[in-house]
Amino acid sequence: MEQLKDTLFYDGSFNGFLSLLYEVEARNLTIEGIQKKQGQQELLFIDTSFIPTELKKARSVWNSLRSKNYGALKLLYFAFLSEEQNIEWKLFQFYQQLIGNVCLEKNGMCVSDHAHIEQLANSVEKEKWAIERKLFIDHSGDSLSITTIEPMYNILPLISKFFRTRYKEQEWVIYDSNRSFGLHHRNGTMAFTTRPLDQLKPIFSEKDPGSPTLDRSKKMDTLEQQSMGKRSQKARLIQAVA
Template identity: 35%
Template sequence: MENPKVLIYDGSFSGFLTTIYKIFEEGLHVANIQNKREVQKGLFSETVTVLTQTHKARRVWEGIQKKSHAAMKAIYFAYLSETKGIELMLYQYIRSMYAGSQQVSEDGIEEINLKIQQYSRMVAREKHRIEAVANFQISKDQVYFSTVAPYFNVLPLISKYYRSKYKGQEFIIYDSKRKYAIHYNLTTVEIISLELSSQAFVQDVSNNNIKALIYNNSYPQLTNEPRIPYCNERRAV
């Protein structure tokens, strides 16, 4: 038997789905799946770095959709819980959807299923909490701005709610724990990696042209990495 592999991906949901595709396609024996920012080497495991490929991620997601719409939500929400070891647990859950009953029983899939449903519900509750408590200020350039610090990574889930609540209004929501923001520009939603280093800025949004500050790399209070086009990850697009 081949040595078990530790698969390392870029930390995105599409990257995770690409990893699932690679495992199935190559029949890999998996020891673990790890975000590249949290890599821990195993004593007897080889590491394999997986490059994100959207078309492969989409194929996995569409396959899951054909099996179960409920599973789609459970998988995505549980993934956003950022629970340690969630990637391997989700891989086992997804594999069980295609495996026979004997395989499912051996893997203790019932316990895994219960945990995934639990994590999914926790993320759903946090999504609703953030939607209820987020406070917005209006910047000088007429952008609604809010800073939040959710327990789980729920920013990808809340833009639809605010696009409906503030129809025709541009907004930016910043996650101070994970150092990124979502920006709705009235056409699309982008994910912006940045770090707000000044509490004074956050507290005095009304006197700032926030878009210019965020997108200007030379502004000393912000470190702005290249912008990443936001995609609806539940569709793996």
């Protein structure tokens, strides 16, 4: 029997969103909205309407979409990173139309809805290209290089592969000042750091040859980040979209 839930909540991550898509389909839910969880206190009031992130479920949705329509999957991911208000609901409708074979005119979506999703995705991709083309990491000294950017969109997950390849021998941090987190590379290992910018140099400058100076509070454990160390896998994960 179909279950009705007015609004579902998730943690705000892309893997969390994919997990939500999985649960809606698996449990045959009918929903009227999607919102980000704003903190632990709010979780007390949303009860079972909160969908936790589960990488296995997120990977299942990712691989299913990729096999059906890679172009639509790329639009979904890039548009999500635009962080536009209520983008989750628009992308949820996108997904429902795609898996239901409704209005399959352009990437599985009606033309009127598709145009806005495509515009958002293109804007995100253009900023990704611009950052990759213009950003230079200075390694004139021996210390850790920290480069700050202020992108309009959440493009750090998209540029990680490019800069890891380009500056693979150096240690560096690219820090998104607008979102207060950074991408840290050292010895071929990538990690997100949520340390405040003014604390990065003291933390990362104390280098212990026996252990990497990664911010262990937020290791890269999402699908797109796992793919960095698993190139031999046949199924490329989210990072491969970039």
